[in-house]
Amino acid sequence: MWYLQHKRDLPWRNTKDPYRIWLSEIMLQQTRVAQGLPYYERFLKAFPTIKELATTSEDKILKLWQGLGYYSRARNLYATANYIWNERNGKFPSNYKELLTLKGVGDYTASAIASICYDEKQAVVDGNVYRVLSRVFGISTPINSTAGIKEFKSLAQLLIDGRQPGTYNQAIMEFGARHCTPQNPDCGSCIFSDRCIALKKDMVGQLPVKIKKLKIKKRYFNYIVILSEEGKTVLKQRTKKGIWQQLYEFPLVETEAEVDEIELKEIQTFNEVSEGYNIESLVLYNEASVVHKLSHQHLYTRFWIATLSEENQKNGNRIENEIPIARVRDYAVPVLIENFISDFSVFKI
DNA sequence: AAGCCGGGGTT
DNA sequence: AACCCAGGCTT
Structure with missing residues (x-):
């Protein structure tokens, strides 16, 4: 399998501890692995368990988060840590639906935690998955439209391997990050080159489709x-x-x-x-x-x-x-x- | 549905 | 300068 040969050795890949997976997933939202990694290491050292995270101050968390951006993530992290520590006896929700209720946890993060920590069959759809699926299946629906969000989640849910959902999810994301890259993907040596619709139609450079965005x-x-x-x-x-x-x-x-x-x-x-x-x-x-x-x-x-x-x-x-x-x-x-x-x-x- | 929320790497 | 990153919340 492609993933087993090409996967990066990342610290959150050696655990199923929901605290560590949650922390890593929040940090990596809209953030490159290379940028988030040192923050993850520092956080884990400062706050080894959810207890330490819940019993510190928001100022200390923000100071450690400084430079990572999207600071609402840090504030939600603190609020959720307090909720879990004080209201749930320090125990994380153990399924997708309950995970979704946590502050700062949306469809992607709930799916990631549920699949990795609890082997629940929930497909993640992040930027990598949008790119891989839109290309392989030749889908032009804008990925940031309501229809696109539903369509790609459904497709991903059809494809996911129910036996190892966590590994499957990480594999397709890793494939998108390392091989099916936004620019200049190496289609010549791709494991999907025999069936990739975008490659066949020469549309790799035009997929995924994204609705135009804001002015600065x-x-x-x-x-x-x-x-x-x-x-x-x-x-x-x-x-x-x-x-x-x-x-x-x-x-x-x-x-x-x-x-x-x-x-x-x-x-x-x-x-x-x-x-x-x-x-x-x-x-x-x-x-x-x-x-x-x-x-x-x-x-x-x-x-x-x-x-x-x-x-x-x-x-x-x-x-x-x-x-x-x-x-x-x-x-x-x-x-x-x-x-x-x-x-x-x-x-x- | 559209807008807002950071900082950094790549091309 | 444009694009995008292991997205989510608010309006």
Whole structure:
């Protein structure tokens, strides 16, 4: 069998422990194995069982998750760990239907856990499976349409081997990831070359079909990096809807376009941010905006260094979010902020 | 049904 | 610059 010869030796392949499988599957949602692997190792070391994960803090989980993206996964991970530990005596649901009720667990993840841990015949349909099935069977139904989602799940369910559903699921995903790749698949040495409809019809490059997607928004961020003479700065936690929920960042002034110092000081948000501080100097750190690219928006970002005067300390003006600069690294921050801190630290701090 | 949610690798 | 990754939730 192809899988047994070509499979990668990955840590979650040596266990049927639902905790480990669940953790790996959540981490690998929309994430490459190579990117998720080091996070998986660190999480397992920090939280060997669901008990440790459930009894830590959300901040600690987010800090360990930092850089992996899609942070709602980390928040749902924590919520689910607490639910299982406190409401279910630490015992995972043991079938597909109950697994589906867990936060952050959809059809794919429930199928993966049920098939791998409990030998339940539930076919996974991830990006790899969509690609392999659409090509081999020559299916042009858009994979991200309601009809496509149903059609591919049904087909996958027909094909799955009921004797080793977990192995079957991992095999077809591995095949998609390693052989039937998005670009330049090696059709010449493919085990399905005798029956692949896409190959026969020369449609490999056009399958799978995906419905067109979103346009990218531009946003303009101005971060106010407050530096007191005591070596403190200010971080705020993002609590609203949108990107980076629950992560920390410097006080943010978002504008409609790039602004200079004069314009920045006229923005109401800036005045709210700086209220209570005696800012001695405001210096633009990066003349050229840092362009941080997310999948759906580009963030044109400038950092402004706001140095506080000595008078500021004497007045005892204080805010609850003041943090020694050395402690900034304890907080979960977006990669955009982390990159700035690394760059800034080279000659400062 | 459509939009939103990250960061990084590949081409 | 476009595409995609062991998807799921919200509107």
